Amino acid sequence: MAETAKTKKIKPPVEEALLTSGHRGCAGCGEALGAKLVMEAAGPNTIATAATGCLEVFSTAFPETAWRVPWIHSLFENSAAVAAGIEACMRNKGMEDINVIAQGGDGGTADIGIGCLSGVLERNQNVLYVCYDNEAYMNTGVQRSGLTPYDARTSTSPPGTESWGNQHQKKNLLAICAAHMIPYAATATVGFPQDLMMKVKKALKIKGAKFLHVHVPCPLGWIYDTKLTIEVARTAVNTGLYPLVEMQFNKVTRVRKIGKTRQPVEDYLKLQGRFKHLFSEAGKEELEKIRQIAQDNIDYYGLE
């Protein structure tokens, strides 16, 4: 059963950054921070793939690259399958000690790339898939994805006289991945970097398919001041809207309890312009729905 998460104190990273500075990511970019931490935890004995999206665009404009590990981008929807091919090749050549990490954004993972993701998980190939979730298609201008939260404003789910924004619930990607009976599936956030790095290291010690969902706030798309990325990320956890969970073979094994740190959902929503339209007399009903989403998470995973 779920037990209390005790974040181990990991020394600050001393390794040379494998996603170097000088790339074109926005100030305050949660995804750039997430990828940097994932790579630092993984170390240089790693081959990485990436889906089309912000991460690829801001880090690899030819003739430059910000990557100090072998890295490949092919298409939007095949990061997992390209990693599967790399893993198979490494296995065939007896080089199984090399980490293979597939990366994608929320759209590239949960929407257009979910077929390839399901394939690599079902075959239990020795790949760690990392989804950097900034909750919309940021690279193309903040359009709604299957991981956009309820009521969020995006450029294709704008609030209006007949709408409160995105009218669909965020897809439960962790549950989808865990249901493949893989040995490790977890959520993490750039708000808690040590926890994130610990989960990457833990995943890479396990043979088979691993999935890590990383919450990465986006100042541009979520509409907040660039200095608030970590605060926004932590508040998502403390409100119950983004639970930190570890699962093994489809069973919850560990959660981060928020009983002592719990905050009302408004603390999270008010930090961001994408939820601004909810704060009116008419929006009270919608806020109640979001409170219920948080409460359901807390009840389901036993976060209190």
Place this chain on the structure above:
Amino acid sequence: MRMMIEGSMGVAHMVMLCRPNVVAAYPITPQTHIVENLSAFKADGKLDAEFINVESEFGAASVVLGAVAAGGRAFSATTAQGLLLMGEVLHNIAGMRLPVVINVSNRSISAPISIWNDHSDAITLRDSGWIQLFAEDNQEIADMHPQAWKIGENPEIMLPVMVNMDGFILTHAVETIEIPDQKEIDEFLPPYKPEYFLDVKAPKTFGNLAEPQWYAETRYKLWETLEDSKAVIEKVADEYKAKFGRYLGGLIDTYRMDDAERVFVAMGSMIGTIKDVIDDLRQEGEKVGLLKIRSLRPFPKEKIREVCGDVKELIVLEKAISFGLGGVLQEELRSTFYKHKNQPIISGFVLGLGGRDIPPTTLVKIYEASKGKEILNEFVDLRPEVAPKGSLVTL
């Protein structure tokens, strides 16, 4: 070793001898027997490759892309809808200059759904940057696989190669074919050792974003290399002939062309039928020959002009059409001879679509009906209720 086997089995044997590191494929008729045989070899410990059962052809193409980028040799097979689903990845593989080899068991495209043979599937990928080779029989398709890797993996080329065989007509036909020894194939096709691959000891970035100041250069190099590959395709066919004694063409092949005045042009398995028809017509005194297009991409314009000499008429027979333009081979040949001093009359016939039989009698009718005329985009053997007035050859 001589074996009496199905075309698909011959391909599977030859692929195994080429020692791929990774095989990934998704089931689709009529390609299935190739990968079924490969998976059986794997199950019996004969095939030392990882066999990846993927979730789609899109996944299959992506898996072999990753495997080759990691420095391996990789194979997939597909057809028709599967090839179209791979389409986005196939363009990407060519742009990334990864020498993947894919077998296409050519089949018609839906709708209406049809599992039977024509060349509509591969034709749609002709602008993707892949080398596309077409085989006429089961010996040739088997021999084409080691040649394909040898062409694609040439450090000066580094391009993917699509080897095409007619679905059912070749895939499911049992013929006696010669399968070389492992040692002979190892001598012909050494292990793949690319200069650049995903290497933790020398990290490199693959698949960068190219902004306007760089993109065109990558496309120019792709264009230039396809042109350069013409010489390599010929050379590899010659090397194969020297080692194994078998040759059914490099970029093209010819049959009874010496004094030919009228020449059939075609690709794939109908070549065999055409050769028989030519033999019959020759007995009646007709000066007729055959030009087989073995490489659709790169398209061998120079070679075609060279072998056609003073030929008076070309009769192009093809199993595909470019809607809104016309027969693809027909148009390629018309452009081949544009402003050429010996420009033959070129006629184009579309036939064999969706598995419609191509009997010798039909070819004779085409031969007779087209004499001295330029006939374009003529659909052959249409049912009378559909055939336009004045159709030359109807059912």
